[in-house]
Amino acid sequence: MSDSACRNSECTVAQTGICLLNNAPDACPHRIPGDVAKVGFNAIQLDEPVLTAPKDTPRFPPSAALGMDDVRTIMGGSYGRIIGVLGAPDSGKTACLVSLYLLLAHDRVEGFTFADSKSLTTFDELSRGARRWHGAVPEQMTAHTELGDDRSAGFLHLKLLRQSDSARLNLFIPDLPGEWSTSLIDNNRVDRLGFLRAAHAIWIMVDGRSLADKLQRRSEIHRASLLIDRVVALCVPTIPTLRLVITRFDQGQPAEATLQELRDYAAQLGVDLAISNIASFSDAVGTPAGTGIADLVTQTLARPRYDGEFWPEGPVAAPGSRSALRVPVGGSL
Amino acid sequence: MSNRNLILIGGPDSGKTNFIARLWIALRAGGGKLSASGTPNEIKYVEGAVAHLHQGQFAPRTGQNLDADRSSVTIPLVLTEDGERSAAELVVPDIFGEVWKDAVETTELPAEWMNQLESAFGALIFVRVLSKLNRDPPDWVTSAELMAYQGDDAKLTDIPTQVMLCEFLRFLELKLPNNPTGQKPRVSVLVTAWDILDPERSIAGPRAYIQEQYPLFAGRLRDLDRFDVSVFAVSILGGDPEADEGFREVLLDSDFKSVGYVRYDCNGVIVESTDLTLPVAWAIRAQATL
Numbered sequence: 001m002s003d004s005a006c007r008n009s010e011c012t013v014a015q016t017g018i019c020l021l022n023n024a025p026d027a028c029p030h031r032i033p034g035d036v037a038k039v040g041f042n043a044i045q046l047d048e049p050v051l052t053a054p055k056d057t058p059r060f061p062p063s064a065a066l067g068m069d070d071v072r073t074i075m076g077g078s079y080g081r082i083i084g085v086l087g088a089p090d091s092g093k094t095a096c097l098v099s100l101y102l103l104l105a106h107d108r109v110e111g112f113t114f115a116d117s118k119s120l121t122t123f124d125e126l127s128r129g130a131r132r133w134h135g136a137v138p139e140q141m142t143a144h145t146e147l148g149d150d151r152s153a154g155f156l157h158l159k160l161l162r163q164s165d166s167a168r169l170n171l172f173i174p175d176l177p178g179e180w181s182t183s184l185i186d187n188n189r190v191d192r193l194g195f196l197r198a199a200h201a202i203w204i205m206v207d208g209r210s211l212a213d214k215l216q217r218r219s220e221i222h223r224a225s226l227l228i229d230r231v232v233a234l235c236v237p238t239i240p241t242l243r244l245v246i247t248r249f250d251q252g253q254p255a256e257a258t259l260q261e262l263r264d265y266a267a268q269l270g271v272d273l274a275i276s277n278i279a280s281f282s283d284a285v286g287t288p289a290g291t292g293i294a295d296l297v298t299q300t301l302a303r304p305r306y307d308g309e310f311w312p313e314g315p316v317a318a319p320g321s322r323s324a325l326r327v328p329v330g331g332s333l
Numbered sequence: 334m335s336n337r338n339l340i341l342i343g344g345p346d347s348g349k350t351n352f353i354a355r356l357w358i359a360l361r362a363g364g365g366k367l368s369a370s371g372t373p374n375e376i377k378y379v380e381g382a383v384a385h386l387h388q389g390q391f392a393p394r395t396g397q398n399l400d401a402d403r404s405s406v407t408i409p410l411v412l413t414e415d416g417e418r419s420a421a422e423l424v425v426p427d428i429f430g431e432v433w434k435d436a437v438e439t440t441e442l443p444a445e446w447m448n449q450l451e452s453a454f455g456a457l458i459f460v461r462v463l464s465k466l467n468r469d470p471p472d473w474v475t476s477a478e479l480m481a482y483q484g485d486d487a488k489l490t491d492i493p494t495q496v497m498l499c500e501f502l503r504f505l506e507l508k509l510p511n512n513p514t515g516q517k518p519r520v521s522v523l524v525t526a527w528d529i530l531d532p533e534r535s536i537a538g539p540r541a542y543i544q545e546q547y548p549l550f551a552g553r554l555r556d557l558d559r560f561d562v563s564v565f566a567v568s569i570l571g572g573d574p575e576a577d578e579g580f581r582e583v584l585l586d587s588d589f590k591s592v593g594y595v596r597y598d599c600n601g602v603i604v605e606s607t608d609l610t611l612p613v614a615w616a617i618r619a620q621a622t623l
Contacts, residue, residue: 058447060440060504098476105470105495107548114552120503124496127471129479161552168556281477289473 005032063121065154068195071172074118074157080170082155083300084196084240086227087205089178092247092280096205097156097173098127099280099290100297104158109294115168116159122175123156138177140192153177153192162301169301185226190234201241201300202231208277212252221258225265232269242271245296249277250284274299337617338424340450340509342501343459344494345430346466348525348567350392352459353406353425354382355569355593359609360408362590366614370411370420379406379425387589389574389581394430405449412619423613437492437500450508455519455616458501460494460547462526467494495547502553505560512618520560521612527596528568529576538596538603539566563623565612566596599623 006013007030011020019028066074074080085093101123104114117123138153155172162169174195183189196202206224210216224244232239244262246254259275266273276299278292343349357379360369382392405426412419426449436442442450461467470493471479502520509518524539534542543564544551554562571593574581584592595612596605604623614620 056444057441058444060436060442060507062440063500063503095477095480098480099473102470102473102476104552105493105549106472107544113555114549115556116553117499120496120499120549124470124492126480127476129476159556161556281473289477 006030007032063117063119065119065122065152065175066157066172067152067154070118071155071157074170075172078170080172081200081301082172082174082195082198084193084199084202085173085176085205086181086184086202086231087178087245087247088181088207088223091178091181091205091207092278093178093205094126094175095280096203096245096247096278096293096296097123097175099278100158100293101127103290103293104160108290109160109297111163111294111298112160113163114158115161116157118157119155123158126175151175153180160297160301171301181227184230184234185223188230188233190230193234196231196240197235197238199235199240201243202235203243203245203296203300204228204231205245205247207252208246208249208254209252211246211254211258217254217258221261224262228262228266228269228271228273232271239271241274241300242266243274243276243296243300246275246277247280249292250279250282250287253277336422336424337454337619338426338449338452339613339616340453340456340505341426341459342433342456342504343430343461344434344466344497346394346461346464347430347459348461348523348569349430349457349459350382350394351386351569352523352525352567353379354386354392355609356613357383357408358386358589360410364590365608365610366412366620367423367610368411370409373407373409376406386570389585391575410619412614421617421619423617433501434492434497436504437497442504447508450504451510453509453518454512455521455618456505456509457612457616458498458520458522460498460522460524460543462524462530462542464526469493470495495549498547498550499553502550502557506557509560516618517559517561519616519618520557520562521616522554522562522564523567523612524564525567525569526573527566528570528572535566536603538598539564540598542566563597563612563615567593567609567612568595569593569609597623 006020006028008020011030013019013025013028013031017025019025019031021028021030023029025031071080071082085096087093100109103109104112105127107113138151140153153174153176155174158171158173160169160171161167180189180192184193204224204227206220210220211224213220228242231242244259246259263273263275276292276296278296279287279289280293282289282291341349341353357369357376359365360367362368385392405424408423408425410421410423412421426446432443432446436446468491505518505520509520512518522539522543524542527535527539530542534545540551543554554564569592570584572580572584574584591607593609594605594607595609596603597611598604608614611620611623615623
């Protein structure tokens with residue numbers, strides 16, 4: 001074994017005695033003479049750490065989108081409503097959430113004021129265009145988001161104060177890529193959308209421009225009814241309130257016949273399809289940005305109206321059955 | 334009464350240093366709810382700011398480069414309550430707004446500040462009227478443009494002030510301990526530079542101002558149940574000597590004891606007091622109610 005070393009980092013002359021360039025080891029121009037190499041090695045202070053330890057700065061948890069675990073924890077402590085938002089890419093899902101956030105930030109949601117958000121930073125970043133789906137969209141709902149993660153499929157939290165009855169309402173709205181809705185329609189991929197069964201309401205977002213456009217109208221109705229099909233099949237037997245949200249209605253208002261067709265379709269499935277029009281951002285004079293969003297929220301969160309019979313006919317409860325004592329909802333003794 | 338550490342939170346240019354300087358003058362002068370019972374050993378950084386006020390100027394924004402000669406200031410206090418006097422110490426930490434701005438942006442807070450936060454008795458949150466560094470949330474037009482921008486090098490606009498204020502409250506909710514007595518910690522919100530506000534808003538009072546300017550923060554304040562919160566409008570000198578030469582003349586000739594005021598909402602009425610120690614006295618529970 002030679003005690004020489006080489007400036008070429010790939011040369012193993014020190015271990016093997018064979019020069020990488022097949023020169024005689026003593027004559028190679030790249031060789032570092034043995035004594036110099038030794039001095040170089042000894043000069044390294046062995047007791048000095050090579051890297052300084054990173055400074056451990058304490059952190060607060062981020063106020064980012066919530067994972068399923070976070071939602072379960074919060075819903076364990078207080079009543080919350082999940083609002084599912086589905087729709088093709090570019091149907092206006094994110095714009096709707098951002099517009100709602102901006103309305104709250106300017107105190108312009110009639111009937112409601114902001115009370116809290118556990119995902120305020122994410123709302124704010126979305127509104128400043130700082131969060132996008134980078135490259136590949138996420139495949140699963142996140143369990144727990146970390147700061148610095150790319151935009152992940154998670155829930156945005158909002159706590160609103162309803163002025164009419166001072167109720168504080170916790171909302172969890174999933175921020176999902178449109179591709180999830182596409183694959184729900186095309187592949188019936190339901191594994192990651194199971195939370196919809198527990199939803200209070202589901203918004204199905206459709207671009208008003210396409211629905212009003214002669215060329216795209218049929219295709220848009222077709223896709224929307226398929227989406228309704230899938231959602232009903234996923235949620236049966238307890239189907240949340242379904243609401244068709246027509247976005248960008250400042251740029252295109254679908255004909256009443258078009259809407260009726262979708263209502264009729266849903267009715268065949270036993271679903272009473274509600275319809276809302278919104279303009280999250282507005283290009284049209286006379287339609288302020290955010291039009292329709294306050295109504296959308298108000299109607300979604302309205303207390304259920306009881307339209308049933310006052311004292312429904314039904315099988316008589318067996319004597320001693322506790323259900324015989326139950327007062328029907330909306331009725332009184 | 335033992336040590337009552339207060340944590341001071343506010344973004345850059347929110348008026349923390351100037352308030353502490355004016356507070357020190359008020360504590361020395363006595364006559365308020367709190368007064369000083371001696372002079373702390375370490376007072377240099379507060380004195381630096383006091384020197385500016387005494388010459389009819391505001392202390393400039395506190396920069397990181399001043400860090401070397403600054404440390405927290407511990408002021409011995411006498412509390413006067415129901416004719417009884419008791420002693421306490423007010424610990425005013427080294428304050429520096431960039432740290433809090435960075436904390437909102439990165440969720441990181443240097444260990445020394447985190448320790449102060451975790452051991453504080455109460456908190457003061459500062460926001461300054463019409464500061465050049467205040468940021469409004471984007472409107473629909475700018476937001477639509479920002480969202481439509483598809484470049485990779487999207488330049489982030491600043492975090493809106495009200496989002497920052499909401500984050501401060503979240504930090505407090507996470508870290509501020511309950512008082513040793515089991516009572517809720519108190520948080521005083523100080524809206525500083527109140528004197529430069531237009532008369533209409535000024536009359537409406539500090540809570541109305543926050544509701545109008547920072548709806549998210551106002552909503553969050555109403556929703557908090559871990560703390561008791563009071564909102565104070567603060568003018569440390571009662572005017573702006575840098576903009577109004579006449580006022581400066583009057584100020585320089587005054588004894589400084591009666592300049593400035595705090596205002597707060599009390600059962601729907603706006604009350605004014607010349608006792609500039611009130612926001613602190615309330616936060617450390619030296620003042621039971623307002």
